[in-house]
Amino acid sequence: xxxxxxxxxxxxxxxxxxxxxxxxxxxxxxxxxxLSRTRLTVHAVDDVDLTLxxxxxxxxxxxxxxxxxxxxRLLAQLQPLTAGTVRLHGTPVTVRGGRPFRAYVxxxxxxxxxxxxxxxxxxxxxxxxxxxxxxHGNAGRSSADLxxxxxxxxxxxxxxxxxxxxxxxxxxxxxxQRQRVAIARALGADPEVLLADEPVSMLDVSxxxxxxxxxxxxxxxxxxxxxYITHDIASARYFADETLVMYAGRLVEGGDSETVxxxxxxxxxxxxxxxxxxxxxxxxxxxxxxxxRGGGEPPSLIRxxxxxxxxxxxxxxxxxxxxDLPPRLAVGDRPGHWAACWxxxxxxxxx
Ligand SMILES: Nc1ncnc2c1ncn2[C@@H]1O[C@H](COP(=O)(O)OP(=O)(O)O)[C@@H](O)[C@H]1O
Ligand SMILES: [Mg+2]
Numbered sequence: 001x002x003x004x005x006x007x008x009x010x011x012x013x014x015x016x017x018x019x020x021x022x023x024x025x026x027x028x029x030x031x032x033x034x035l036s037r038t039r040l041t042v043h044a045v046d047d048v049d050l051t052l053x054x055x056x057x058x059x060x061x062x063x064x065x066x067x068x069x070x071x072x073r074l075l076a077q078l079q080p081l082t083a084g085t086v087r088l089h090g091t092p093v094t095v096r097g098g099r100p101f102r103a104y105v106x107x108x109x110x111x112x113x114x115x116x117x118x119x120x121x122x123x124x125x126x127x128x129x130x131x132x133x134x135x136h137g138n139a140g141r142s143s144a145d146l147x148x149x150x151x152x153x154x155x156x157x158x159x160x161x162x163x164x165x166x167x168x169x170x171x172x173x174x175x176x177q178r179q180r181v182a183i184a185r186a187l188g189a190d191p192e193v194l195l196a197d198e199p200v201s202m203l204d205v206s207x208x209x210x211x212x213x214x215x216x217x218x219x220x221x222x223x224x225x226x227x228y229i230t231h232d233i234a235s236a237r238y239f240a241d242e243t244l245v246m247y248a249g250r251l252v253e254g255g256d257s258e259t260v261x262x263x264x265x266x267x268x269x270x271x272x273x274x275x276x277x278x279x280x281x282x283x284x285x286x287x288x289x290x291x292x293r294g295g296g297e298p299p300s301l302i303r304x305x306x307x308x309x310x311x312x313x314x315x316x317x318x319x320x321x322x323x324d325l326p327p328r329l330a331v332g333d334r335p336g337h338w339a340a341c342w343x344x345x346x347x348x349x350x351x
Contacts, residue, residue, distance in 0.1 A: 012053050012054060012055065012056060013053060013054045014051050014052075014053055014054075014089075014090070015052050015053060015054050015088070015089065015192050015193055015225040016051070016052040016075060016086070016087070016088055016108060016192075016193050016225060017050070017051045017052070017086070017087045017088075017090075018048060018049060018050050018051075018071075018074070018075060018084060018085070018086050018087075019049055019084055019085045019087070020047050020048075020049065020083060020084035020085065021045055021047070021048040021049070021050075021071065021074055021075075021081065021083075021084040021085075021086070022045055022046050022047055022048070022081065022082045022083035022084045023044045023045040023067075023070050023074055023079065023081060023082050024041040024042065024043055024044065024082045025041060025042040025044055026039065026040070026041055027040040027041060027042060027302060040302050041302070042301045042302055043249050043301045043302070043304050044067045044070045044249055044301060045067040045070045045071055045074065045249050046249045046250050046304075047084070047250065048067075048071055048084075048246075048250070048251055049251070050071075050227075050244055050251070052193055052225040052226070052227055053225055054192070054223050054224075054225050055219060055220065055223040055224070055225070056219070056225060056226070056241045056242065057215070057216065057219055057226040057227075057228050057239060057240040057241050057242075058225075058226070058227055058228065058240060058241065058242045058243075058244065059228045059229075059230060059233075059235075059236035059239070059240030059242070059243040059244065059257060060072075060227060060228070060229045060230075060244050060246055061230055061231065061232075061233045061236050061243060061244065061245050061246065061272065062231065062245060062246035062247055062272075063231060063247075063272075063298055064231060065298060065301075066246045066247055066248055066249065066298065067246060067248075067249040067301075068197070068198075068229045068231075068246055069197050069229065071229075071246075072110060072195045072197045072227065072229055074086065075108065075193075075195055075227065076105075076108055076110045076195055077093065077094075077095050077096075077101065077104055077105075077108075078110075080096070088104070088107065088108070102135070102136075105189065106136045106189045106190070106191065107189075107191055107192045107193060108191060108192070108193040108195065109186035109187075109189050109191040109193065109194055109195070110186070110194075110195045110196075110197065111179075111182055111183055111186055111194060111195070111196040111197065111199050112182070112197055112199075113197055113198040113199065113201055113202050114202050115170075115175065115178035115179040115181065115182040115202075116170060116175075116178060118182050119170040119178060119181060119182060119185075120170075121169065121170050121171060122169075123169070123170075124166065124167050124168060124169055125154075125165050125166050125167070125168050125169075125170075125173075125181050126150065126166040126167055128181065128185050129150050129153050129154075129166075129181070129184055129185055129188055130146065130150065132185045132186075132188030132189060133146065133149050133150070133153075133188045135189075136188060136189040136190065138188060138189070138190055149188075150162060150166060153184040153185075153187055153188055154166070154184055156184065156187055156218065156221075156222075157180040157181070157183050157184045157187070157214060158180065158214060159177060159180055159181070159184070165177070165181070174207070175202065175203045175204065175207070176203055176204070176207035176210060176211055179199060179200070179203060179211055180211065180214065183199075183211075183214065183215070183218070187218070187222075191224070192224065192225060193224065193225045193226075193227070194215070194218075194224050194225070194226045194227070195227045195229075196215065196226060196227065196228050196229060197229045198229055198230060198231070199211065199215070199228070199229075200212060200230075200235070201230065201231070201232070208235075212235065212238070212239045215228070215239070216239060228240050233245075233261060233269070233272050233273055234261070236257055236260075236261065237257050237258065237261035237262075239257075240257045241256065241257060242254065242255070242256055242257060242336075243255065243256070243257040243260040243261065245260065245266065245268065245269045245272065247268045247298070247309060247310050248298055248299055248301060248304055248305075248309040248310070249301055249304065249309070250309055250340065251340065252266045252268050252269065252308075252310065252339065252340045252341070253265055253266040253268075253269045253331075253338065253339045253340070253341075254328075254336075254337075254338055255331070255334060255336050255337030255338060256334070256336060256337070259334045259337045260337070261273065263332065263334070263337075265331040265332070265337065265339040265341065265343075265344065266310075266339040266340070266341050267310065267314045267315060267316050267341070267343075268310045268313075268314070269339075271313075299312060305322070306322060306323055306325075307320070307321050307322045307323045307324050307325055307326075308321045308322075308325065308326050308340070308341065308342070316343060318342060318348075320342055321342055324342070325340075326340045326341050326342045326345070327340060328340055329341065329342075329344035329345060329346075330344065331344050
């Protein structure tokens, strides 16, 4: 294994890769619907390609309901895929329960939005962390090993001295401390990948930065590959190396975070950034009557729009956008920057 203190060539190495990731949920119908025999599905995630790399943070940005959490659950193998492949170090993974699942979870850990819900209120910090260490075989042989491992985990998330926190219950901690405990628990598996689903959006604004800085520090020190899911594109710029933008189940733009946030190409990304100073506003009153600037509601995922799913809201829509699905097209002169948008079709530019 590469030493975490040297700039080993392994940095940036592909760790977890999704190709054509797709999830359709069947919609339960009432009796009347059953008789009509039409089967409805929610197209939650369609044809998503992404790669998480060692020592890098990849942000997945989009509005609520765009399919971000579903992507995380598929990557975590918590739900079966409708189509596509997940590869860990190039090897396709399809694990359903049992020992292979535990082996996978040891390498790919998830952090959830609400640390209060993900920690058991009747158990102490010591219990949660001990259990994680034991399940993943990292508790050592003696009780001294275990104590050292517990102190090590709390030290990594800057909850020191450990004795101050080990015997506390979740309700005795602040929101930020709870999320740090949830992160420490994930680290108890000694994972390679962290899937962090809106890890700071339930925390007070004043402590968000501290938790993001902690995740960044872990990325660097432990060379973790991190997926950072957020609806706040401004935080992606601050925190992520690469940013992917998701709209209505599909990725619409990607590239390094600086480029995507400073030179957004897709009209949807531009809309997100315009609304960015206060991300909560995206779902608020500004949306109504904002039609010309691309306002309006995200589409139904039961019958998503044909062509580009953003076309009904798009201020730059062309006729073909309503019929033809745009592929990933290279944007500008920054390597790796792409948008799934016909504006960047070289044929459009010359006409
Ligand atoms: N288990 C499920 N059954 C049916 N629909 C689901 C299920 N999970 C998610 N969805 C739907 O999939 C879409 C994407 O949801 P989600 O991945 O949670 O989005 P996000 O995390 O971006 O808010 C939503 O329309 C949601 O209602
Ligand atoms: Mg979500």
